[in-house]
Amino acid sequence: MNKNQILSLIEKELLSEWRQRYALNGMILYLASTIFICYMSFGLKAGAIDAITWNALFWIILLFTAVNSVAKSFIQESRGRALYYYSIASPIEIIVSKIIYNALLLLALALVGFFIYSFVMERANEDGATFDLLYFLIAIVLGSLGLASSLTMISGIASKAENSTSLMAVLSFPVILPIILMVIKLSKNAMDGLDRSVSTDEILILVAINAIVFSVSYLLFPYLWKS
């Protein structure tokens, strides 16, 4: 594994994303319009929604955006280009660079989403809880890392099969559920302004799940890449 190789692969991903900005803009627009649909359909003019709904809805929107944006990392890669990577880089470098790139992408999307979401969606605040922004951001970072590493691997698996876009959702949702549940718990703790020591368990578990998923992808991707 070569650090420079990984860096240049990430750079290439970023560059190609930047050159065809319509994809990036499309994803942000997807996020924004989903949030707006939720805003309209909950009829938020009438009143704010519960903290639980607010939180769960935010993560569900992020989940769908993540599945859509990460799906393209292998599925939309053309055959010729895949062959080219195959000849210049080792599979481990490719998966590591893709995971890092997707993590950055999802983090950016999540932050933009969080901004728009908290801008439009009013949150009920029954018992005057203080919103713990730092821990909510930690939840966003850990969540995007987890989503990025598992979805990148799943996208690699799905790209080998026919009908891969619908397969992507089927394969990824059950695998992602533990991450999403933990993240929802963690961000709910942050929203309620609970004492920070309460969330230590969740953070540790999230880090552990991320570590498992990352190391399994690291070990298994070379086998997938061969075909």
Place this chain on the structure above:
Amino acid sequence: MKKNWWKALALILVTYTLLAGLLMDAPRLNILNETIRNLHFHVTMWFGMVILLTASMVYAIKYLRSGQITYDDKSVEMAKAGVLLGSMGIITGAVWANYTWGEPWSGDSKQNAAAICLLIYFAYLVLRNSMKDEQQRARVSGVYDIFAYAAMIPLLFILPRLDPNSLHPGNGGNPGFNAYDLDSKLRVVFYPAVIGWTLMGVWIASLKIRTRQIERALED
């Protein structure tokens, strides 16, 4: 005959489980009462499922290391037998829950984890069907098998134990396994039942593995 001793053992153990599990004296506890007998079916089937899915994962690793298609046959049939035991475990669990917790599905964290675990393996089977080339199918689904197994461990073993509201024994102040069988009466049936159901699963899987190999030989 020498090779088949374990099939006889499976038959004996499962018959023993059915007879002893239903007829033997069972400890009576509040609410649970006689339903504790389901321990020999519901819990043991889950044990069997986990053992079979582990075997499936081990064969997937063996396939990826060696590239021999027979390991893939074993891997997929073990997974299918595991899913069969898992589905029966979830049904027997729902029946049990209906009498003790008042409803077949109460959104308990272990029930949810079990349902998700089955979803993962259904997805595995869907993935297998979506590819035609044998080697590629074996490789890709082997990768997913291992990946799914790694994702299943936190799901089944860690997350439910953190939920303070779980209705299952051993969580949130509920009595653990040991509280049921102070006189170890249940253990006498429980452990043989685990082995019996697992061997049954292996038997089903081995028959299907052989049909697969015969079919492949006929095609060639």
